Amino acid sequence: MRFTVAIDGPAAAGKGTISRAVADRFGFAHLDTGALYRAVGVKGGDPVDAARGLTPEDLARADLRTLEAGQAASRVAVIPEVRQALLDFQRGFARREGGAVLDGRDIGTVICPEAEVKLFVTASPEVRAHRRWLEVGGDERQVLAEVRERDARDMNRADAPLRPAADAMVLDTSEMTIEEAVAAAVAQIERLR
Ligand code: C5P
Numbered sequence: 001m002r003f004t005v006a007i008d009g010p011a012a013a014g015k016g017t018i019s020r021a022v023a024d025r026f027g028f029a030h031l032d033t034g035a036l037y038r039a040v041g042v043k044g045g046d047p048v049d050a051a052r053g054l055t056p057e058d059l060a061r062a063d064l065r066t067l068e069a070g071q072a073a074s075r076v077a078v079i080p081e082v083r084q085a086l087l088d089f090q091r092g093f094a095r096r097e098g099g100a101v102l103d104g105r106d107i108g109t110v111i112c113p114e115a116e117v118k119l120f121v122t123a124s125p126e127v128r129a130h131r132r133w134l135e136v137g138g139d140e141r142q143v144l145a146e147v148r149e150r151d152a153r154d155m156n157r158a159d160a161p162l163r164p165a166a167d168a169m170v171l172d173t174s175e176m177t178i179e180e181a182v183a184a185a186v187a188q189i190e191r192l193r
Pocket of ligand 1: 012033034035037070103150154
């Protein structure tokens with residue numbers, strides 16, 4: 001059985017939490033595609049070479065979840081050759097036997113336009129910054145500024161900008177609990193399965 005769930009949206013909207021819950025619930029494999037860009041961003045050196053030579057060890061680094069890694073990821077993510085180098089791996093993962101959930105920025109629009117289910121998970125910048133701040137701490141206004149900066153870079157780049165696919169279901173989680181957001185995603189998958 002091949003079945004792809006594409007989950008896109010801006011930073012800290014709840015994509016990761018929803019993706020893991022959905023993968024668990026349906027027994028699908030999960031790929032956090034942001035981790036690929038984070039690993040390229042923190043590896044240093046030439047980003048195109050880093051993307052072409054990405055290893056499992058790169059993806060297991062302890063520092064991938066930091067704010068700095070997120071910023072570094074969004075800077076290398078504007079480079080078309082970096083995106084191209086990561087394309088085949090993501091497409092192969094999406095069509096693996098047994099079903100797959102991929103979360104990122106361009107899964108429904110570029111990586112898997114044929115995905116059976118497309119969700120665009122979003123929330124207000126303030127809510128997203130607050131959630132990220134609960135994870136990383138520090139100055140909440142600084143976290144909000146970084147969220148806005150990363151949104152702008154992801155939405156305004158020429159190659160694969162962040163936007164909902166025409167046939168994506170938009171899920172605004174600003175006023176939702178995690179349980180409600182997961183339930184909405186599960187219901188949509190059940191409808192389309
Ligand atoms: O989702 P996450 O916050 O880990 O992504 C880090 C950065 O990687 C994003 O801000 C974005 O610039 C880039 N990214 C991307 N395309 C994806 C996933 C992530 O451009 N599919």
